[in-house]
Amino acid sequence: MPYPAGHRAEKRKRIIDSARRLFNRHGFENVPITQIMAGAGLTHGGFYAYFKSKSDLYAEVLNCFFTDPEWKNCWEGVHVDLSSTDVGAQVVSAYLSRQHFEDVENSCPMVALPTDVARSGVVARRAFETVFSAMVSVLERSLLDKKRPCRTTAQVIAALSIGGMVVARTLVDRAHADELRSSCLHVALELGGWDNRISAKKRNMD
């Protein structure tokens, strides 16, 4: 074996990382293989030694990102402690943060690519569905407001976080985008009962 073990795996990871960043920025269809490989420090010819075809790479990127235990990839520097009691509040805050808003390359693909995924094959869509479900579960377990069925509330908070970011990223007016993020965050925290203990308790009583 002429090359050290792990050499191949590491290059493969580099290609996937490069693809992820480029897909997040330009969508699935608008990124040439040459560019993906260049981002990994390689030339286009080598691509097919790693992947069967370009469309194979889509699902690979999604699966890789989604199964990666380090969710911190999502929002670099915004660490979420999954064992904390108010994970929900942390997840929502990180999701709707300015950092996540600005860092398109390292964005959560659910925000950067939902319509691309919707148009893709079942494999990509299933990957998306898995993460969405995971996000809902995490939120559901940490809900403080039990006014509604927890699963319902959790689904709404997830959809609101994703939708708020998707819309905010299309707006031209930066202040408008900030206002929208802030509104979504405010109400999401309120829906989860994480806004503050007083209002949470009050709501639980009626």
Add this chain to the structure above:
Amino acid sequence: MPYPAGHRAEKRKRIIDSARRLFNRHGFENVPITQIMAGAGLTHGGFYAYFKSKSDLYAEVLNCFFTDPEWKNCWEGVHVDLSSTDVGAQVVSAYLSRQHFEDVENSCPMVALPTDVARSGVVARRAFETVFSAMVSVLERSLLDKKRPCRTTAQVIAALSIGGMVVARTLVDRAHADELRSSCLHVALELGGWDNRISAKKRNMD
């Protein structure tokens, strides 16, 4: 003038309609001009007699759809009476309806193309922003629940409606998608105070 007045305008409208349907289904980049023109009953060569370039067509389609007074285009058959007192409830119900979920071709572009628009030029993004603002205004004016600043609540309901549909359309499991739509609709109506008069009154009192 060899052709009747309005002939050109009508053909132009046909091209835009064809483009809108195809864009909604496949995104901006994945639709060849040949296909757009075929959808309008023409051949590709004639395109440039109507539009300066393909990218010119994007903004045109968005603007055309968005400025069209007949919002019923959005959800064919789902009529919203803008003069009614509970417009908000009607808009949200129509937006999150099964009909809108299924009819991708005639979908609201805010649901079918938000990430495509986010990657586009300022013209397309401004068109999106205008409609989003319009939607927020309509919702805001018909809010019954004044617990929060109305604009905040209206923004959240809009983001939730769009986000809920965007995510629902990517899910593979149909029942899961239905559940999500239902959750979003339920909470959106609740946030607006349109769920029922009793709970609306109750919430206004505290």
Add this chain to the structure above:
DNA sequence: TGTACATCAGTGAACGCGCGTTCACTGATGTAC
């Protein structure tokens, strides 16, 4: 330690196809007489 070798990661030229765009031409239309 040094040299020859087998392996395979990576290169870049080449192919074919599809698409955006152009343009010379066709033919349908309303008008003038």
Add this chain to the structure above:
DNA sequence: TGTACATCAGTGAACGCGCGTTCACTGATGTAC
């Protein structure tokens, strides 16, 4: 009413480019001796 004509909507061949994919080859690496 009928015919010649000017106008211009629409056609389809052609061009050039970019991209996905293939493949013969190069050269870097660890191993055997």
